[in-house]
Every structure is written in C-alpha cells, then in structure tokens.
Amino acid sequence: MAAPLMPLQRFCKLASLHLCVRRRLWSSSGATPPSLYKRLLLALTQRFYDVEILLNWRTQLKSKALHKKNAYYHFTQEHYGDNIASAYFVLNMQGAFRYAGQSEWFRSDSSGTFSWDFVNQKDSVLEEVDLSHTVINQIGLGNLVGNPLHTLLLRGCHEVDDWALARLHVFQDTLEELDISCCPHITIGGLAALRNLKGLRRLNVSSLPRLCSPGLVIILLEEMLPLCQVTATGYDLSLTQLGGNVDEEDHGEVKLSLGQG
Amino acid sequence: MSTLLKMRVTVRTVYGLLNSFRVIRSHECTCAHGCNASRSFTTGRILHNKFYKDLENQFNAVRDKVVDALPGSQWSPFEINPNLPPERADIVIIGGGVIGWSIAYWLKKKERVRDGVKVIVVEKDPTYSQASTVLSAGGIRQQFSLTENIQLSLASADFLRNVNDHLGVLNQEAVDLQFNHSGYLFLAKESVAHIMEENYSTQRLAGAKVALLSPMQLKEKFPWINTEGVALASYGLENEGWFDPWTLLNAFRKKAISMGVIQSIGEVTGWLKAKRISLRFSSDEHFSNVDIRMPNSLEYQPVECAIVVNAAGAFSAKLVDMMGIGTGAKDTLSGLSLPVEPRKRFIYVVNCPDGPGLDCPFLVDYSGIYFRREGLGGNYIAGTSPEEDMEPDVRNLDVDHEFFNEKVWPSLAHRVPAFECLKVTSAWAGYYDYNTFDQNAVLGIHPLAQNMYFATGFSGHGLQHSPAAGRAVAELILDGRYQTLDLTGLGFQRIMSKEPMLEKNIV
Numbered sequence: 139m140a141a142p143l144m145p146l147q148r149f150c151k152l153a154s155l156h157l158c159v160r161r162r163l164w165s166s167s168g169a170t171p172p173s174l175y176k177r178l179l180l181a182l183t184q185r186f187y188d189v190e191i192l193l194n195w196r197t198q199l200k201s202k203a204l205h206k207k208n209a210y211y212h213f214t215q216e217h218y219g220d221n222i223a224s225a226y227f228v229l230n231m232q233g234a235f236r237y238a239g240q241s242e243w244f245r246s247d248s249s250g251t252f253s254w255d256f257v258n259q260k261d262s263v264l265e266e267v268d269l270s271h272t273v274i275n276q277i278g279l280g281n282l283v284g285n286p287l288h289t290l291l292l293r294g295c296h297e298v299d300d301w302a303l304a305r306l307h308v309f310q311d312t313l314e315e316l317d318i319s320c321c322p323h324i325t326i327g328g329l330a331a332l333r334n335l336k337g338l339r340r341l342n343v344s345s346l347p348r349l350c351s352p353g354l355v356i357i358l359l360e361e362m363l364p365l366c367q368v369t370a371t372g373y374d375l376s377l378t379q380l381g382g383n384v385d386e387e388d389h390g391e392v393k394l395s396l397g398q399g
Numbered sequence: 400m401s402t403l404l405k406m407r408v409t410v411r412t413v414y415g416l417l418n419s420f421r422v423i424r425s426h427e428c429t430c431a432h433g434c435n436a437s438r439s440f441t442t443g444r445i446l447h448n449k450f451y452k453d454l455e456n457q458f459n460a461v462r463d464k465v466v467d468a469l470p471g472s473q474w475s476p477f478e479i480n481p482n483l484p485p486e487r488a489d490i491v492i493i494g495g496g497v498i499g500w501s502i503a504y505w506l507k508k509k510e511r512v513r514d515g516v517k518v519i520v521v522e523k524d525p526t527y528s529q530a531s532t533v534l535s536a537g538g539i540r541q542q543f544s545l546t547e548n549i550q551l552s553l554a555s556a557d558f559l560r561n562v563n564d565h566l567g568v569l570n571q572e573a574v575d576l577q578f579n580h581s582g583y584l585f586l587a588k589e590s591v592a593h594i595m596e597e598n599y600s601t602q603r604l605a606g607a608k609v610a611l612l613s614p615m616q617l618k619e620k621f622p623w624i625n626t627e628g629v630a631l632a633s634y635g636l637e638n639e640g641w642f643d644p645w646t647l648l649n650a651f652r653k654k655a656i657s658m659g660v661i662q663s664i665g666e667v668t669g670w671l672k673a674k675r676i677s678l679r680f681s682s683d684e685h686f687s688n689v690d691i692r693m694p695n696s697l698e699y700q701p702v703e704c705a706i707v708v709n710a711a712g713a714f715s716a717k718l719v720d721m722m723g724i725g726t727g728a729k730d731t732l733s734g735l736s737l738p739v740e741p742r743k744r745f746i747y748v749v750n751c752p753d754g755p756g757l758d759c760p761f762l763v764d765y766s767g768i769y770f771r772r773e774g775l776g777g778n779y780i781a782g783t784s785p786e787e788d789m790e791p792d793v794r795n796l797d798v799d800h801e802f803f804n805e806k807v808w809p810s811l812a813h814r815v816p817a818f819e820c821l822k823v824t825s826a827w828a829g830y831y832d833y834n835t836f837d838q839n840a841v842l843g844i845h846p847l848a849q850n851m852y853f854a855t856g857f858s859g860h861g862l863q864h865s866p867a868a869g870r871a872v873a874e875l876i877l878d879g880r881y882q883t884l885d886l887t888g889l890g891f892q893r894i895m896s897k898e899p900m901l902e903k904n905i906v
C-alpha cells in the first residue's frame with residue numbers, strides 16, 4: 139500500500155530541499171532571490187517535463203509580448219511620417235516627449251491614455267524623450283531614429299542592456315544628455331559603446347547594480363568623454379574600496395591571461 | 400485458513416521485530432554502562448547464529464552469480480568502464496569545441512520530438528588545453544568582404560544578443576558573455592582603400608552598421624591614433640566587439656547536455672568503412688562505425704552511427720587522412736583532400752597605463768597587427784599573422800617572444816605612440832584552423848563520403864561564426880538543405896572546381 143505513495147513522499151522531500159536552496163530562475167532579472175512561488179515552480183520543473191514546457195512557453199510568450207511592444211511602427215510611419223510614428227511609440231510606451239522648439243511635454247497618464255493633439259504637428263521633430271521605467275529595448279530604440287534627440291532618459295528600464303547602449307550611436311550627432319541610471323542589466327561592456335556619443339554633456343550612470351569596480355569605471359568614463367559631466371551616485375566609493383577594487387581587477391587580469399597562456 | 404495463519408505469523412514477526420528493536424535499544428543503553436557483563440551469557444548462541452548467517456550469505460552470493468551469468472543479463476567476465484560511450488547513436492560529432500557543441504545544440508533544437516536524434520559529441524581533451532576556441536581573441540565583426548561571412552556574423556550577433564533565450568538553462572545562472580561593444584576599426588593605406596570601399600558597400604547592403612572615416616575624422620574620433628599612412632578607415636558601430644569564448648563554449652555545452660546530447664571523452668582513432676555501390680556504378684565511402692579511444696588507455700569503443708560530423712578544428716584534416724580520402728591521384732575526386740592545417744598564432748598581453756583606455760576598439764592595422772583592450776587595468780592584447788614563408792613550428796604551443804619585438808611592437812608603437820613604453824606581461828599561442836585554399840569555412844559533405852559532414856577551416860573567425868554555422872550544418876543534416884542562410888558557396892564544390900572564395904579581410 140505504501141508503494142504508490144513512495145514517489146510522492148520522495149518528491150515532497152526533494153521539493154522541500156529545493157525550496158531551501160536559493161536558486162535563480164534564469165529569466166529573473168538578477169540579484170533578488172526568487173519568491174516561494176518561483177522556487178516551488180522550479181522544484182516542480184525538476185520532476186515533470188510538462189511544467190518545464192509550460193514555464194518555457196510562459197517565457198516565450200513574455201518575450202513575444204515585449205517584442206510586440208517594441209516592434210517597428212511601420213504602418214504609422216508610412217501614413218503619418220517618421221516623427222509622428224516616434225511620438226506615438228513613446229506615448230504607447232507610457233513615456234513622455236517634447237517637440238523641438240516647444241516647451242510643452244506630451245505624456246500619457248498611468249492608465250496609458252493620452253490626448254491625440256500630437257498628430258497635428260507633422261513637421262515637428264522630437265527633441266527630448268523620457269522613457270524612464272518603460273519596457274523599451276534595443277529594437278524599440280529604432281522607432282526614435284530620425285529625430286535629433288538632445289535628451290534621452292532611460293532611468294530604471296529593465297530591458298535596456300548593453301546592446302541597447304551600442305545602438306545609441308544613431309543619435310551620435312545630437313545627443314547631449316543621457317540618463318541610464320538604475321538599469322539592472324548594464325555593464326562596462328555597454329558603457330564602452332558610449333564612446334560614439336562625443337557630443338554628450340551630461341551622463342547619469344548612478345546605481346547600476348551590475349557595474350564592477352564603479353570607482354575605476356567612472357574615472358575611465360571621464361577620460362573617454364572629456365567634455366561630459368558624469369553623475370554617479372549610489373556607489374560606495376570610499377578610498378579603501380576603490381583601491382581594493384583596482385587591485386582585484388589587476389589580479390583578475392593576470393590570472394585570466396595566465397589561464398589562457 | 401492457511402492465509403489466516405500466514406497473516407498471524409506476519410503479525411507476530413512484526414511484533415517480534417518491534418520487540419527486538421526495543422531490546423536492542425535497551426541493550427545499547429546497558430552497553431554504555433557495562434558491556435562485558437551482559438555479553439558473557441550469550442556467546443554460544445551468537446556463534447551458532449553466525450554460522451547460519453554465513454551459510455545463508457554464501458548461498459545468496461552463489462545464487463546472484465548464477466543469475467548474472469545466465470544469458471540475456473548484463474554480466475561479463477571483464478570489468479566495464481562506466482565512461483564508455485553508447486554503442487549506437489544517430490549522429491557522432493567529432494570535436495567538442497565551440498563549433499561541435501553549437502551543431503549539437505542546433506540538432507537538438509531542431510528535432511521534432513524529444514530524443515528524436517541521439518547525438519554524441521566526442522572530445523579528446525576535456526581541459527581544452529589546445530582547443531582554438533579558448534585560445535582565441537574572442538572578437539566578432541561584420542567587416543568581411545564576402546556576403547556569406549557578413550551574414551554569418553550578423554546572424555551570430557543576433558544569437559549572442561538573445562543568448563539567454565537560446566542557451567539559458569532553467570534553474571541556472573543567466574549566461575553573461577561579458578560582451579564588450581567597442582567595435583572593430585580597420586585601417587587601410589592608399590593602395591587598398593578602394594577595396595575597403597567595396598567591402599563597405601557589401602557590408603551595408605547585407606545590413607551591417609559600419610561607417611567609413613577619412614583620416615581627419617579618424618583623428619577626431621580617436622585622437623590617440625597616429626594617422627600617418629592611413630588613407631581610409633572603417634569602423635563598426637553595432638554588433639562588433641569581443642566576448643569571453645569560454646562562457647560561450649560552456650553555455651553551448653551545458654544547454655546541449657540539458658537537451659539530451661551525450662558527451663564522450665575520448666579520441667576518434669579509426670573508422671569502419673562500408674562501400675556502397677550506387678546505381679550509377681560509382682562507389683562512395685560510407686562510414687558505419689567510429690572508433691573512440693578512451694583517454695590514457697588502449698581501450699576503445701566502436702560506435703555505430705548514421706552520420707559523422709567533423710568539427711575537429713585545426714586537426715580535422717588528420718581525421719580525413721585517417722579515412723584514406725585524398726590519397727588518390729591529383730585532380731581526381733579521390734585526390735580531393737581537406738585543405739585545412741593548423742597554423743600557430745601568438746597573442747601577447749601587454750600592460751600600458753597610458754594606453755587608449757576604455758576608448759580602445761579592436762583595431763586592425765593594414766600592416767597586419769591587431770590589438771584590443773583586455774579588462775580595465777590598462778592591459779591590451781596584440782598579435783599579428785606571420786608571413787607565409789615564416790610560419791612557426793606547429794608541433795607545440797610554445798611562444799616566440801622575439802616575434803613580438805621584431806614584428807608586432809614596431810607597428811604597434813608606430814600606430815599608437817603611447818605603446819612605445821609598454822610591458823609584455825604574458826603571452827599564449829593557439830592554432831588557427833587555417834584553410835590553405837581560400838581562408839574560409841568548409842561546410843557540408845565531401846563528395847566521396849556521403850555521411851560525413853564538415854564544419855571546419857574557419858581560419859581565425861570560427862568563434863564568431865559558431866552560432867550561425869552550427870545552425871546551418873544542423874539544417875543540412877536534418878532538412879537536407881540550408882533553410883535560413885544560403886551557404887552553398889562554402890561547400891566542397893568550390894575546392895573541386897578550384898574556384899576559391901577569397902576573403903580579403905583576414906586577420
């Protein structure tokens with residue numbers, strides 16, 4: 139009689155084991171440990187193929203939705219022109235923008251509704267765009283191409299990664315202010331691509347959780363963009379830490395090269 | 400009635416068991432205080448019991464042996480190595496470098512049902528001490544002259560951008576390739592500037608984001624470069640840079656294994672050939688068995704398989720020789736060998752605190768030298784390809800340090816004056832899987848070996864092409880033809896008809 143119960147019992151044990159161990163779901167954004175619900179799902183995945191497939195479907199659906207949101211506004215662009223398509227994209231993303239030569243900001247409210255006045259200004263181009271805390275990604279940036287952007291605010295965007303930063307060269311002639319603070323995926327590999335933005339005057343790289351040795355990186359950034367004022371708060375830059383990090387970095391390098399040689 | 404009796408008996412034994420358990424417990428308790436006293440009373444019975452126990456054990460052992468030796472069981476008089484690969488598989492991939500694992504991943508990705516194809520990847524050296532993959536510079540660029548290469552790079556860059564959608568394994572850390580988006584910068588002198596312009600239009604046409612720079616613009620964008628002698632420069636704006644080869648290799652491997660690919664550590668040392676006579680009365684080779692020798696032993700296992708993929712990198716031609724292909728008369732089909740050989744290339748790590756810093760792209764000078772930044776501590780890696788008649792000995796991976804002083808440093812210091820004072824901190828060497836015919840990949844089947852697919856000869860750009868090339872080979876195997884990118888031009892046909900697909904941008 140106990141026989142059919144055995145696997146279940148074993149599974150429960152296993153599940154509890156997995157629940158205790160802190161592991162990460164790969165699609166989760168990063169540093170935070172997964173919730174109880176997620177850990178339960180993981181434990182189930184280990185046991186049943188179907189759960190794994192369902193989970194995979196869910197991630198696929200999510201990325202599809204993201205892709206759709208960032209897709210190229212081809213229809214609008216053909217019927218209304220580049221700039222209206224860009225404006226429409228920004229508002230749909232629940233962002234805000236300002237036309238060149240005007241002081242008024244167009245923005246959508248928290249429920250995602252906005253007034254359609256912006257459609258009447260066919261000849262204006264976007265100068266300032268605030269897409270903070272939206273799901274814009276590297277592909278979505280393509281919808282802004284063609285506007286002489288001066289200011290681009292991408293604070294706290296989960297989908298802005300190094301590849302998106304590498305895409306910013308499309309605004310290299312005009313961009314003066316860039317805010318990429320609190321973006322969880324940005325690393326030094328993407329910051330290096332900002333070298334193309336030689337006109338940049340203000341850059342905000344505060345609180346980037348994946349930035350290693352921020353003290354050194356800030357110095358290097360200032361060296362790379364001599365005309366730019368780099369803002370970087372939210373890091374512990376006490377002298378000891380800075381020194382320690384530089385040292386660590388050096389050792390890492392040496393080890394790496396020895397390992398490869 | 401009898402069942403009832405039995406039940407009573409079981410109940411009693413259970414009771415007895417419980418009882419004895421209790422007794423043992425109390426026994427243990429007393430033991431702690433004074434064991435000797437309680438033991439003396441029971442020696443006789445213990446001996447008696449022991450005799451029966453032993454006898455019973457002996458009987459059991461004999462019975463187990465007899466059962467084992469019966470026909471149909473797994474027993475054999477020899478000890479079996481548990482690391483042996485399975486005896487049968489659908490596809491055997493030789494070479495567990497980035498190309499081999501990429502093909503394995505795509506085969507599994509494309510299979511329609513779970514475990515639809517049984518794939519084995521054979522790797523002789525699990526430490527990868529000589530594999531080109533881990534000894535490479537890790538660069539990816541779109542700045543090639545051949546459309547096929549540009550497309551391969553674009554597709555691979557797209558793969559790397561979404562690497563976690565492809566290679567993320569549930570419940571494991573996300574893959575972090577440490578991609579540096581610093582771009583490639585090619586410099587051309589007057590005599591080759593027109594070629595650069597041609598390449599530029601091919602690249603733009605294929606969809607690569609590349610910009611041409613005049614010497615003036617170059618100086619403005621990269622003030623630390625000495626533009627003397629430079630007539631034109633081309634600079635990659637997107638999808639170019641470098642990443643960590645180890646991470647990519649490991650990610651491919653982990654994902655493929657999680658999808659059911661079997662990894663086998665061992666060296667492929669031989670084949671069993673089966674000649675097939677086709678209707679046209681021409682015969683072709685067909686490989687039915689691959690012999691895999693276990694590491695550090697003479698033991699080997701023949702693996703029966705339908706398809707063999709040769710992804711053995713720089714040493715892939717050795718495998719072809721082993722097959723006896725290419726030994727026939729010149730200019731005949733049977734004399735057509737694989738034109739891939741190992742060529743040693745050095746990479747030097749230099750430290751230069753006053754170097755270009757974060758600003759540094761992967762720079763390729765017309766003199767042949769290249770360098771890029773390595774980390775943030777003022778380190779750079781640099782190298783160049785030796786002239787054709789000065790190729791170093793390939794029997795080992797020793798580094799020629801004089802080569803840096805004579806061939807690399809002068810050009811380096813000329814191009815970037817800051818490099819005049821630098822310190823070489825370390826160096827390593829690796830093998831290019833060099834295609835002597837036209838420095839491009841060889842993909843597809845040999846006309847004489849109908850079930851052997853090649854994916855080799857990448858000549859120094861195999862790492863960056865691995866995702867897309869792996870997909871292409873998987874398509875060839877499972878669909879019978881290319882589906883996404885048409886790479887027919889990179890097949891054996893061109894070697895047969897002696898029409899090289901020359902790539903002008905070889906680093």
Ligand SMILES: Cc1cc2nc3c(=O)[nH]c(=O)nc-3n(C[C@H](O)[C@H](O)[C@H](O)COP(=O)(O)OP(=O)(O)OC[C@H]3O[C@@H](n4cnc5c(N)ncnc54)[C@H](O)[C@@H]3O)c2cc1C
Binds near residue numbers: 527529535667855
């Ligand atoms: C110095 C250097 C710099 C480079 N820089 C770049 C770059 O910047 N960008 C780029 O894209 N590419 C670069 N490359 C090229 C790139 O590294 C190679 O093209 C690529 O790694 C080839 O991958 P592979 O899997 O075919 O070969 P490998 O990584 O060599 O793998 C082949 C594997 O097959 C195994 N093997 C061989 N024979 C057998 C056998 N008989 N049985 C079992 N296993 C066997 C070997 O042990 C090896 O592990 C560079 C190469 C070098 C040497």
